[in-house]
Amino acid sequence: MGNVFRPKVIGVVLLVLLVMVGSAFVIPVPLPAIILPAEPIFCIGGQLVEGKKGLACEGGFPFTNSMLATLMVDLTLLVIFVTALRNMELVPRGLQNAVEALIEFFYGFTEDVAGKENAPRFFPLVMTIFIFTLVANWWELVPGIESVGWITKAHGEGGWAKRELLPGFYTLVREPGEYILVPWLRTATTDLNVPLSMALVTMVYVQISGVRALGLAYFKRFINFNSFMDFMVGILEIISEFAKIISFSFRLFGNLFAGTVLLFVMPYLVPLLVPLPFFALEVFVGLIQAFVFAALALVFLSIAVISHDHH
């Protein structure tokens, strides 16, 4: 254990600080506009026009940046699975081994929580939620996401000046102006529609599983005239079913949206070195949120198929 206050150590610390602070002046990073809804990047059978905030479609079906991101996620999954499973061998190697390990782990987890007879029914949904969410979340960390796209007029407060980088290619600079960036790609799970769609599918499947397992007796947990207490509990159960949809979708959306904003703000404050630990944090958050979504879906499914009368 040497002295921490050796001149060498102090020198290195000062250099790092200098690089960090200096980078804030040398590389001024503009803060992207924080927009909740997904923005259209082109229109299927319509015209892309400048809207109130960002871009909008005039007729036709708007194709949003989160849809493109979803397709990129699908593409990633396709590449991974095709590479891993093209030549399935009895003795697994490399990627096939990893994919098998993941699937085996989740199948075991499903069996642990839901029991052996329910596992085959619940597994596809749970596994897909995890894989899709994980890959979608980790796309957040790919360079170019949320930073390459159309530059358009802000039509409101905020916005940055634009400057020509190469002929035809522009960049926003950290000077007041009236332009914002509409990225071509945005983390799919930061579009509320994506987690909401998964939450809806999950909760509908929960009801279907409940009815399939218990028949009409399943609805006794919602509408029960045995006593006043049971009736009130039933109403609470109904409310909680809808609250589950909200908490499902907003948990994923909130974590990932906050994550992207964090990854905007950190380079905006200090462009070098400081954002690094936050990227590591986002890797962790992406994994945890994917797992939480899948695990909660599994738990709700398992609760639905257990009769209330038995306990």
Added chain:
Amino acid sequence: MEALVSLGINGPFLLTYIVHFLLLVFLLHRFVYRPVLNMLAERRRRIEEGLKAAELAREEAARQRAELEKQLEEERRRAQERVAAATRQAEQLREQILAEARAEAERILAEAREQAQQERERILHDARRQIAELSLLVAQKVVGESLDEQKQHQIIERFLASEL
């Protein structure tokens, strides 16, 4: 409704994503989970089979080895027995030969001794006869008269008989 729109929720988009998600579940289930789970089950089956086969083979090998060892033991025992028998036989043979040899030696010795005795007796006898003859000859010379052949023989025989 306005709140939903400002949060980005949009009917057609939502529907698109739901369809997309259901499709994804179906496709992944059909082309990824099912083959992989089948493969896992197949591998488990194979491994169990392999383990069972290995166990069987090991048991068989152990059995064979035990048998072999038994055989070997038997063989060894037999060989030992044979060696013991041979040793015994050899010992017997040796004793016998030795005894025979000893007997033979004794016999030869006895024969030799007897022969020697006989020889000695014969020599003694001859010597006595010669002495007697010589004495008679001397006596004849001295007396000057010769005894007849028959008398001479009688005297010698008498002398010899008295001597013995």
Added chain:
Amino acid sequence: MENLASGLAIGLGAIGPGIGVGLVVLGALQGMARNPEAAGEIRTNMILGIAFAEAIAIYALVIALLLLFV
């Protein structure tokens, strides 16, 4: 004013879940320390418990977002 309301909503709304998550992890860690063989199961349930506690913060987040963007 909306910014203030939004900030207060999420700020105050995060206090309870923060305490709740802390308690969940406290209990889980004590359980794991006493019974390390059950660590895996406890960890899974801990994450689920955290998720349920966090749901409250998420409702606050919904309110904050509605205040900010609507």
